[in-house]
Amino acid sequence: MPPKVIIKADDYALNNGAQYANWTRFLDDIVTRGLSAWAGAIGDRCVAPSAAIITQVQAWESNGIEFGGHGWTHSPVYEFKGRSIGIQTSHIRETQRLLEDVYEIPCRSFAAPYNEVEVNTGHAVKAAGVAVWLFAKWGQGLDPVTPSVAITNYLSRSTTEIETATGVPSLSKLQQTFEATRPYVCIQVHPNSFANEAAWTEWNACLDWLVTQGCEFKTPCEYFGI
Numbered sequence: 411m412p413p414k415v416i417i418k419a420d421d422y423a424l425n426n427g428a429q430y431a432n433w434t435r436f437l438d439d440i441v442t443r444g445l446s447a448w449a450g451a452i453g454d455r456c457v458a459p460s461a462a463i464i465t466q467v468q469a470w471e472s473n474g475i476e477f478g479g480h481g482w483t484h485s486p487v488y489e490f491k492g493r494s495i496g497i498q499t500s501h502i503r504e505t506q507r508l509l510e511d512v513y514e515i516p517c518r519s520f521a522a523p524y525n526e527v528e529v530n531t532g533h534a535v536k537a538a539g540v541a542v543w544l545f546a547k548w549g550q551g552l553d554p555v556t557p558s559v560a561i562t563n564y565l566s567r568s569t570t571e572i573e574t575a576t577g578v579p580s581l582s583k584l585q586q587t588f589e590a591t592r593p594y595v596c597i598q599v600h601p602n603s604f605a606n607e608a609a610w611t612e613w614n615a616c617l618d619w620l621v622t623q624g625c626e627f628k629t630p631c632e633y634f635g636i
């Protein structure tokens with residue numbers, strides 16, 4: 411049985427109140443192909459959407475795209491490292507409130523910007539009621555998923571990678587790193603950093619190849635059946 415594939419697309423945001431062309435293309439492609447993906451929204455770059463934007467996001471959400479929180483500010487001064495549980499919890503909750511109250515879509519999953527997390531993040535994830543935590547573990551000796559925190563549903567980062575650098579997809583990288591025997595692979599990608607048509611060509615080749623491996627695509631909540 412090939413692994414389930416969970417696409418983790420980071421840094422969903424608005425561009426001065428409009429959609430970024432790359433995000434529209436990326437999400438429309440996933441929907442058109444009948445696949446699914448997770449889109450990690452940066453809260454403070456998604457505020458004050460127009461009615462048309464809300465309708466578009468809701469349509470994506472109804473057609474295989476799971477939106478989740480990817481921090482409130484995405485500051486390079488990490489939101490989820492070296493900060494109190496209370497502050498980290500509030501940064502998760504702000505984005506949850508925006509998606510749930512303004513966009514009127516669920517926000518049950520979370521991935522930290524830069525994947526920079528610590529034990530306090532584990533407590534914040536639990537306090538905020540996050541249902542699925544993406545890249546809770548990612549092989550840097552960090553283990554925020556402690557028994558005292560005990561969020562049940564989390565996805566680890568594995569060695570399966572599509573990007574040779576942030577926003578640079580590569581079929582050969584995927585083929586070299588693909589872990590065919592894992593139950594799932596959660597694959598990170600940054601659509602807004604696709605710089606040219608060559609990047610789109612590689613990305614589409616990656617999707618085609620995963621489909622030919624027999625992989626089933628799941629959103630994080632789908633994977634856990636919640």
Ligand SMILES: [Zn+2]
Pocket residue numbers: 420421480484522523524
């Ligand atoms: Zn990010």
